[in-house]
Amino acid sequence: MAAMIMAAAASSAGAQGTQATKGGYAQRYAELCASCHGANGRSDMAGTPVLAGQHSFYAITQLYLFREGRRDNPAMTAVAKTMKDEDLRGFSDFIATLPAVPPPPPAAPADAARMARGQVLAQEHRCLLCHGADLSGGQQVPRIAQQHEDYLQLSLQGFRTGKRPGYTQAMGEAVGRVPPEDLDTLAYYVARFPGAAPKPPPK
Numbered sequence: 001m002a003a004m005i006m007a008a009a010a011s012s013a014g015a016q017g018t019q020a021t022k023g024g025y026a027q028r029y030a031e032l033c034a035s036c037h038g039a040n041g042r043s044d045m046a047g048t049p050v051l052a053g054q055h056s057f058y059a060i061t062q063l064y065l066f067r068e069g070r071r072d073n074p075a076m077t078a079v080a081k082t083m084k085d086e087d088l089r090g091f092s093d094f095i096a097t098l099p100a101v102p103p104p105p106p107a108a109p110a111d112a113a114r115m116a117r118g119q120v121l122a123q124e125h126r127c128l129l130c131h132g133a134d135l136s137g138g139q140q141v142p143r144i145a146q147q148h149e150d151y152l153q154l155s156l157q158g159f160r161t162g163k164r165p166g167y168t169q170a171m172g173e174a175v176g177r178v179p180p181e182d183l184d185t186l187a188y189y190v191a192r193f194p195g196a197a198p199k200p201p202p203k
Contacts, residue, residue: 025094041098053100059092118189134195149191156183
């Protein structure tokens with residue numbers, strides 16, 4: 001799978017300079033993606049992930065998995081199955097230009113005990129090792145800091161049960177033995193991650 005994703009990325013490398021940066025995919029994103037994922041990449045829809053601040057290689061991997069039917073989401077599969085390799089690259093390169101956007105102010109203060117427990121779990125289960133001390137990820141590793149809590153819960157449960165495929169087996173192995181209640185606490189903590197101000201991903 002990794003080889004096929006790399007081939008899709010490499011075959012359309014020239015599109016990055018001609019379409020994504022000249023606005024071709026910015027317009028296509030606005031027409032095709034923004035209604036669900038938000039014009040700035042921060043969706044307000046339940047279960048819909050934040051794309052702002054994500055990395056190009058991670059984005060192209062997910063688009064590829066949707067296109068090939070390896071991730072189960074009818075709406076995304078319907079969109080991605082029409083994409084050629086150059087479209088995967090164009091959309092992922094554009095997504096990588098979207099700077100991270102902080103969440104709106106919370107309605108209530110975070111539960112201090114759950115945050116403390118979540119921090120311990122993130123350290124125990126080596127989340128920081130792969131996703132970084134600020135949880136901003138990098139390349140094939142997604143930014144998870146301040147991602148929507150419901151999406152994080154679904155993703156973690158999917159990795160735990162094997163329903164959610166990953167670029168490697170790392171996530172399945174990392175969460176496979178974690179109790180569901182601890183996964184919910186991790187999602188709670190990551191969604192409210194109190195790290196430094198979000199920074200745009202490297203281009």
